[in-house]
Amino acid sequence: MKTSHRFLPVLLLLALLQTGSLRAQQAAVPQARLTARDNFSDMRFGLFIHWGVYSLLGDGEWVMHNKRIPYTDYSRLPDAFYPHNFDAKTWVKMAKDAGMKYITITSRHHDGFSMFNTKASEYNIMNTPYKKDPLAELAKECKAQGIKLFFYYSLLDWGRADYGYGSPIVNGKPTKGDWDHYIAFMKAQLTELLTNYPDIAGIWFDGEWEREDVDWRFNEIYALIHKLKPDALIGNNHHHAARDGEDFQMFERDLPGENKAGFSGGATISQALPLETCETMNGSWGFTITDHHYKTVRQVIQLLVSAAGRNANLLLNVGPMADGVIQPEFADTLRAAGKWMKQYGGAIYGTRAGFLAPQSWGVTTQRAGHQYVHILQTPGTNPLFLPNIPGHLRKATIYGSEVTVKYTLVDKGVLLYLDGLGDVAYDNIIDLSFE
Template sequence: MSALNKIDMNMKRFLLFFVALTTFFSVNAQTKTDASVMNDFMDKRFGMFIHWGPVSLRGTEIGWSRGDQVEVEDYDNLYKEFNPVLFDADAIVKTAKDAGMKYLTITARHHDGFCLWPTAYTNFNITNTPYKIDIVGALNEACKKQGIKFCIYYSVLDWHHPDYPIHSSKNQTIDPKSDMNRYLIYMKNQLKELITKYDPYMLWFDGQWEKPWTDEMGKDLYAYLKQLKPTIITNNRLGKEFAAMENKNIDASKMIGDYDTPEQVVGKLNMQTPWESCFTICNQWAWKPNDKMKSLKQCLEIISKTAGGNGNLLLNVGPMPDGRIEARQIERLKEIGDWLKINGEAIYGTLGGPYQPNDDYATTRKGNKIYLHVLNTNLAKLSLKTIPGLKVKKAYLLNNQTVNVEQKDAISLQLPSHQTNQSDYIVVLELNGNAENIPVIK
């Protein structure tokens, strides 16, 4: 072997070692998001989720109706008709702000693979629709103007992409022509593009439950994102450990990401692991004509129970094919915002607990105050367990109306009768010490 060939061989060995070392550190460097960043996120408590894309033309569910309610060929060509001429990013962000929401998350790419931004890595994107305008960019700019944190949803799976091994929710057969390594490069390119162009506050992943995706891929991607933007927040759907719709108890040490994601259910009271429940304002995630909408009382109970469990709420709307949010949904969101203008003190910047939320009440706390969210407004009296070492000095509504309280073997409250059959209301319990240090009372 010549000296030149030896140098080439040594160089190859060095490069292989370097690649292996880089991969090892990227997969194992699980540097979690700074606590101050996470505290800021959890203080916000309430955000808007938006599920939207060409599928709104059919009124069926985004991603999941492909090859089910809508033929694959039809579904994959809907983008050629997608022209939401009444889309107004400023109006949508104002709707979120008026609802009391502090952040907004848009489905930049759902399971169907269609991209709402002009990505350089696939033609299956907004540029090739009749509309052509960058929807992700427009929402980002509107959020910046109105002081709302901008966040991006990105699906781990992509049934449309030839290199992702599964091409249908109904048929989980692995495509032998697919190439998961090439697909991972595609994902990283797109995510780098999204972070570079839009600098999102948070990334919301989904679709990691399918067999082709592994926890090792999730760890590698999490580390990659942290290299691109150290302060980026991600949910835990880069890995298999998540509460999901079953609201499972999870092992936080196995979680890949910064917070847990119960779906269509209020998460359990947890003072250690951050979490965010996502709910639809109607039944379907994407827009559906005449979809049944949640009542104001249902929405407020979800908000109170979520904050009472020490979590955030991401409430979803699905714009119509023309780009507008339905007027009835806007009205419901405004009603929530009106309630929060009066009662937001008991939601934003609070801790959950110390009592477990139930169907009658939930509690949040801040400083020396416990905020009692009365959910069952037909109650005339309410009894709470006493707090070891602390006493209730006084009780009152947020409008300063006095509430009669006695503390002996229990904390007994005489609730105001005029609140019967009204929306949830808040009773403030002012203590003679710090409410934030109270252990959870079971």
């Protein structure tokens, strides 16, 4: 379609207005939060923890919904919840030894039970036989060991009357329940999480997708969070493009650009915000006693590398048992991944996606004059052609060594000779140094 010349001044004015608006939006983000976003991208590896009273039933965090357990029956579970083996120091040390830089834990899931000391609801862990706040202990230990802590918070609630689960939405509110009261309740809890746990790095929302046509009042909720803690980061697992007020974009069970799980088909990938992929270590988020489909060390490492090559963090989930113990099958794999990260983490931490888009054989990452070529699958060709290298190549070596990798500069790229690299165990990394 052609544009008439008489409309060009109007279009130019609109473009200038849009540019000014974008600059104003960027300027409105305080430097503390911009710095927190960059630091978040640098971390690259985090631990996700789904833990609650549902762990008692050993059938995942959706057991109340999936088994159609009436709320009146399900709400008896807290009377039996006593995680006597929970040890915050052990959890945080496990994450740190795995090379993880942050933890995101469920403060309240879809079942409505709060895993922290809250005055906004009696349905919380202080009213169990345990009578202690594990999130307070975890926050204290994270600070001691230098790990950032995020709180997962469910927008969806299967049990609260004011939420009106399952009722039609009319004019932005459920026809049953009390939406104004529910919004006020969430604000009260978020205020507690951001003031009673002062070192919290951010909030990880989930559940919006249950009723996308309701007025969630995110402008109010996000403004409250950023007022209480200006450098707190906000993410929302709504499976769409990021909206104003959000600080990172997450992808559930998918790498950015993929849609194998069927959640990310409508999600435009942000070019401005940090990205995060969340995934499970078996097939479940919450503790599931019959789920033995554990990812191997190779799968975990390659998932982490693949995320970094797409400019994303990996948030890898464990579902602790009801007694507070994280299964040894998880802990052993994370320990092995941590050993690998100690040796090769320099090609992951602090990097951004490299010059080459993800390939069938692997990905690239970059940092400070280095492009790291991560070969995750043996390429079908040798030498390997890399197009459009970003500058004058000074040398190519096997990462972490002085062993050179032969190469030939050709028109529009470089040929890397892979002789001597051996089979791919987890990740063969070639370090390309540029002047």
